[in-house]
Amino acid sequence: MLNYSNVIENDKSYPGLQMREIKPVMKLIIRGKKRQFLSAVGKSLNLLLPNEANTSSRSDQLTALWLSPDEWMIFSNEILKSDYNNYDVEKLLNKNICKTNLGAVTDVTDQFVLINLKGDKIFDLFETGSPFNFNDFKSKKGLVTQTILTKIDIIVHNQDINDVNLFVRRSFSDHLFSWMNDSASRL
Amino acid sequence: MFLINCPFCGEREQSEFKAGGEAHIVRPKQPTELSDDQWAEYLFMRKNIKGIQFERWNHIHGCRKWFNMVRDTSNDEIKAVYKMGEKPPVK
Numbered sequence: 206m207l208n209y210s211n212v213i214e215n216d217k218s219y220p221g222l223q224m225r226e227i228k229p230v231m232k233l234i235i236r237g238k239k240r241q242f243l244s245a246v247g248k249s250l251n252l253l254l255p256n257e258a259n260t261s262s263r264s265d266q267l268t269a270l271w272l273s274p275d276e277w278m279i280f281s282n283e284i285l286k287s288d289y290n291n292y293d294v295e296k297l298l299n300k301n302i303c304k305t306n307l308g309a310v311t312d313v314t315d316q317f318v319l320i321n322l323k324g325d326k327i328f329d330l331f332e333t334g335s336p337f338n339f340n341d342f343k344s345k346k347g348l349v350t351q352t353i354l355t356k357i358d359i360i361v362h363n364q365d366i367n368d369v370n371l372f373v374r375r376s377f378s379d380h381l382f383s384w385m386n387d388s389a390s391r392l
Numbered sequence: 393m394f395l396i397n398c399p400f401c402g403e404r405e406q407s408e409f410k411a412g413g414e415a416h417i418v419r420p421k422q423p424t425e426l427s428d429d430q431w432a433e434y435l436f437m438r439k440n441i442k443g444i445q446f447e448r449w450n451h452i453h454g455c456r457k458w459f460n461m462v463r464d465t466s467n468d469e470i471k472a473v474y475k476m477g478e479k480p481p482v483k
Contacts, residue, residue: 351453
């Protein structure tokens with residue numbers, strides 16, 4: 206990860222809601238359509254990409270999120286070294302996917318900010334600014350959705366019950382986090 | 393405001409989508425053989441009817457995929473949603 210300043214200076218805590226940025230975490234977007242692409246990724250990472258819409262899959266080190274029928278986000282489960290921007294996973298995928306013309310790999314580590322939310326008020330917060338219906342989503346572990354929160358594109362990953370990962374583009378993250386704090390203080 | 397059933401992601405609210413105009417407009421095979429009027433007809437003229445209309449939509453704040461929709465423009469009732477390249481399920 207490059208040496209960007211933290212978007213979120215301090216962890217924030219409200220009754221039933223804790224928010225903090227998790228960094229540095231490797232994030233890759235991979236795109237491909239062919240069946241060989243899916244099997245090459247599976248063999249390279251020992252991780253099956255989720256085929257079903259709005260779902261995710263997880264191995265010991267990586268999590269894959271379904272974004273569209275030919276697009277996935279892969280991120281590391283563990284925090285990495287902050288002075289390091291060369292990832293073995295990316296190199297491996299470049300070798301097995303890009304150079305064989307099966308698909309594309311893009312490093313979005315610095316493009317996306319990962320905010321982790323914990324608590325039973327997470328979806329009360331989301332419902333104040335998102336048109337997405339979270340009723341079924343919140344009770345199913347591993348579901349993923351891309352939607353808008355206060356008109357900002359976000360990716361929401363329901364990691365566990367009352368434990369959600371939110372990905373937002375870095376340029377919007379400061380505004381989004383200040384909006385989330387404002388909204389959380391009124392819940 | 394209405395709900396749209398994205399063929400890839402499922403039911404979402406309209407604000408996640410962007411309308412892309414009339415669907416099933418075929419590009420002329422030999423554009424150089426067309427007159428200016430014929431080319432303008434292809435390029436600019438759209439039906440914009442009150443009633444059943446075939447449209448292209450993009451799930452721009454979701455999966456970012458294009459798809460087709462059959463919509464009654466008089467009351468926003470969605471008759472069908474289908475993927476690009478598929479034949480319309482209703483006439």
